[in-house]
Amino acid sequence: MRRLLPLLLLAPLLTACLPQRRDAPLVGELTDLSPSEARGRVVYMANCQQCHPGGAEGLGPALNDKPLPHLAIRAQVRAGLGAMPAFDASEISDADLAALADYVVRLRRHGVGGP
């Protein structure tokens, strides 16, 4: 519990009032993905893309500017938050969830400093 509490506090702080990057510049698709990131991209496209197209703002907030730790990403997908629904293990398995978090972390770096 003592290890969990700082994470619970940290995640919302990091996700809360940061400036929003509304879209990514056209820098092309992500390449050289690890096997896990590639798997995560498929999971993202099936479950997350519709609300966060390309990691950018849409129905939901942008994801491409949030320095969320891996654990917080997984926790938010499982629990949902506000208007965001929860995705249980029947929808996204634990292995796919780990891959999804890998992809979201990688997506965050994509396009930074791009044209």
Next chain:
Amino acid sequence: MKPARSPHPGRSLAAAVLSGLLLTSCYSLLPSNGGGQTTPRALRLIRPADVAVPAGYRVEAVATGLNFPTAVAFDDAGRPHVLEAGYSYGEVFTVPRLLRVEQGGTRTEIARGERPPWNGLDYANGTFYVGEGGEVGGGRIVKISPDGKVTPLVENLPSLGDHHTNRPVVRNGYVYFGQGTATNSAVVGPDNADYGWLKRHPTFHDTPCADVTLAGRNFESDNPLTPAGDRVTTGAFLPFGTPSRAGQVVRGALPCGGSVMRVPEGGGRLELVAWGFRNPFGLAFAPDGTLYVADNSYDERGSRPVYGAGDPLWKVTPGTWYGWPDFHAGRLLSDADHFRAPGKPAPGQVLARAPGTPPKPAALLGVHSSSNGIDFGRAAFGHAGEAFVAQFGDLAPGVGKILGPVGYKVVRVNVSDGRIEDFAVNRGPENGPASKIGGGGFERPVDVRFTPAGDALYVVDFGVMTTTEKGQIPQPNTGVLWRISREGTR
């Protein structure tokens, strides 16, 4: 020294979670307007350099000043022809026209119609085929000869409502076309009065393609047809103000809404291909001969609002039911955690029994992106076998609130794994139409079509359409036909 343990760890946890939720609510303080919520400049600026495309491609404007253009196709000589719709949401009626775009951007009128909107266009065997929306008079598929003679091929299509008769595509002697539903989610409501048609056709409603059994779920709403402001109760697949009962059977018929149908090129019996779509606007055959449909999904509006429904790109298997009005992308709408609009009731199910098991889509595009015209890339252009999709962009706030503009671009989709990538987007610090973010790029891409040689992509840009709580405000004569080609080609 050992740190003291909290005597009430549960309280600490609750406080942490509560503070987290409070802090995360900062999202709601951010501006959250759709792309149409803006005040455009009086004259549309057109600057191809403001559209970003991948390295090795270039953009040019082929024709400007078009009046609500919705589709493009090419004749045997490879000359582009565009449709002007003659109608736009916002209840603006003009004249539907088929125009040939000449070198230099001038236009020659080939034909004009009487039942707008003209939504989709194909050319085959010396004939143009038009999806005639029929907001007034009902939908038709019409044939147009090169000298401009208009002949109906299919008539009396159920197009008096929200969604119309859409793009025809000709394949193996048949004309395939999409037919939209009357309503957002099968229940006629006050939103249909806002769209204009409920007062024109107060008994119009959705028609299923096969018999359906209702669950008896009813929806109460204001009555915009009477000045008294009374309340009425309406069931699914029934006229406004008509309640349903559990076990009630609504007979299927052909033609029907939310479907893909086909008819022989020379005329003949209408056939159902597949149904359970909401508004199958974009149709195209992939290089392997498979039919794909871009389907505009549910809005958060009316008596049965649905939240968070992205636009599916479907691989069409003939005879399949695709889920409307009780499923989205293969998932039941009664899963309210996913589809319940904030502060509104869950949509639930209106059918007692599903007519089938809907599949998962080939890809799921942005919620309210209005993913419309599609075509498939070929080797001469690059990205062979991928679907290119024109995204008209959101109509927020009328379709629901969003945190940022969605669509207003052309994306490409790998239909084998559902991967979606931007292909042509407006430059700028944020996404949106040029009228909102500045510059002279895309407003509302509504159709894409490759040239017969497959070496260039034409993008039909409907023009400026702003949005308010009271509806859409389209700007006439602001449409553009864009061309994207490989560097070094002509």
